[in-house]
Amino acid sequence: MNELEQRVLDAIDADAMVTFLCGLVAIESLDGNETTVQRYMAASMRGFGLEVDEWEIDVAALREHPAFCWEVERSEGLGVVGMIGEDRGGRSLIFNGHIDVVPAGDPANWQYPAWQGTVADGQVYGRGALDMKGGLVCGLFAAKAIRDAGVRLQGQLQVQSVIGEEDGGCGMLATILRGHTADAAIIMEPTELCVTPAQAGALSFRMTVFGNAAHGCVREEGTSAIEKFWPIHQALLELEAVRNAREQSPLFARYRLPYPLSIGTVQAGNWPSSVPETLVAEGRYGIAVGEDAASARDEFTAAVQRVAESDPWLRAHPPTIEWCGGQFDSASTASDHPIIGALTQAYTAATGATTRLEGVTYGADMRLLVNLGQVPTVMFGPGDVRLAHKPDEHVPVADLIAVVRTLALTALRFCGVEDTRT
Numbered sequence: 001m002n003e004l005e006q007r008v009l010d011a012i013d014a015d016a017m018v019t020f021l022c023g024l025v026a027i028e029s030l031d032g033n034e035t036t037v038q039r040y041m042a043a044s045m046r047g048f049g050l051e052v053d054e055w056e057i058d059v060a061a062l063r064e065h066p067a068f069c070w071e072v073e074r075s076e077g078l079g080v081v082g083m084i085g086e087d088r089g090g091r092s093l094i095f096n097g098h099i100d101v102v103p104a105g106d107p108a109n110w111q112y113p114a115w116q117g118t119v120a121d122g123q124v125y126g127r128g129a130l131d132m133k134g135g136l137v138c139g140l141f142a143a144k145a146i147r148d149a150g151v152r153l154q155g156q157l158q159v160q161s162v163i164g165e166e167d168g169g170c171g172m173l174a175t176i177l178r179g180h181t182a183d184a185a186i187i188m189e190p191t192e193l194c195v196t197p198a199q200a201g202a203l204s205f206r207m208t209v210f211g212n213a214a215h216g217c218v219r220e221e222g223t224s225a226i227e228k229f230w231p232i233h234q235a236l237l238e239l240e241a242v243r244n245a246r247e248q249s250p251l252f253a254r255y256r257l258p259y260p261l262s263i264g265t266v267q268a269g270n271w272p273s274s275v276p277e278t279l280v281a282e283g284r285y286g287i288a289v290g291e292d293a294a295s296a297r298d299e300f301t302a303a304v305q306r307v308a309e310s311d312p313w314l315r316a317h318p319p320t321i322e323w324c325g326g327q328f329d330s331a332s333t334a335s336d337h338p339i340i341g342a343l344t345q346a347y348t349a350a351t352g353a354t355t356r357l358e359g360v361t362y363g364a365d366m367r368l369l370v371n372l373g374q375v376p377t378v379m380f381g382p383g384d385v386r387l388a389h390k391p392d393e394h395v396p397v398a399d400l401i402a403v404v405r406t407l408a409l410t411a412l413r414f415c416g417v418e419d420t421r422t
Contacts, residue, residue: 022117135188328363
């Protein structure tokens with residue numbers, strides 16, 4: 001590192017960053033209830049000296065876009081983008097993170113309060129600390145350090161705080177349509193400090209299986225929708241195995257099932273002593289990197305239809321399939337893109353360690369930046385996604401420090417710099 005880069009790293013206030021994160025965790029920002037936290041982010045960005053674009057999202061217009069999807073109805077939404085630097089011949093860069101979080105569940109299952117950032121044993125606990133307010137705060141404090149150190153970027157750096165990632169990416173879509181794109185982007189999702197140039201896709205579905213109601217005391221006179229679902233579920237497990245054996249990539253080598261097909265909810269029947277006349281199963285369907293989503297849907301439908309054709313009842317009463325909620329296509333960026341080299345080298349310079357390239361099995365906003373915004377994008381962030389969406393979600397403070405240092409160096413090297421103190 002040169003003197004200017006070291007000066008920027010010295011300007012990072014790690015203690016203030018952790019304190020800020022704890023305060024951000026304390027603001028409940030469930031999907032559909034993100035406006036308060038977005039206003040807080042916009043005010044904080046202004047306080048840190050960033051230029052801020054804060055706008056009311058036109059929800060009605062957004063719904064008409066072909067890439068739109070969500071699982072939570074909203075009547076409002078707020079977009080927030082903070083910026084430093086300007087176009088003086090350098091490259092532009094995005095630090096992106098989502099501010100929305102999933103529900104905390106039963107408070108009794110948490111050792112530390114879900115809606116109170118708590119630092120303990122070198123970790124920050126609380127809903128969203130890992131997924132992904134921690135990564136977003138790293139991006140914000142990297143930009144703050146660059147400004148505080150008196151360094152002017154030759155290209156623009158954006159810090160994007162977006163809503164609605166967990167249920168389909170409406171905030172990212174709105175941000176792209178607002179015109180906020182760049183030469184490259186880094187999404188600070190939890191990647192265990194790996195540089196991630198590929199994300200799998202995930203399509204949400206709802207399947208309804210029909211039966212015939214009868215009194216439970218003469219159950220054979222009815223047809224149980226539960227029993228008719230069993231062979232369909234088995235066929236879907238077989239489809240999952242076939243697809244994962246076929247679609248292999250070295251970026252996903254450590255996963256036995258990089259593209260899982262998972263049933264998340266099952267609801268059937270309406271009375272304990274009645275034969276259930278309907279069963280509704282909802283789940284997520286993993287999509288391989290580069291796979292055409294329409295073809296994947298057709299393969300899923302064909303597997304269900306084969307079961308239905310083999311059963312007289314299902315043949316006469318075929319199950320229905322709806323593709324609803326989050327529809328996350330896959331996305332990837334070429335491994336030789338300059339942002340990957342800049343990020344991996346910055347990580348080594350900032351930490352003294354080396355990182356590796358690895359894909360992730362979860363859907364994310366990367367697919368909108370890459371496929372719609374045409375922005376080469378990687379993911380890189382603190383913590384392990386396995387700790388997300390569960391009680392006592394937490395992120396290591398050491399990872400936060402490694403990420404904020406790496407992001408600061410990456411911005412300096414990718415965007416180019418001008419020292420305002422010389």
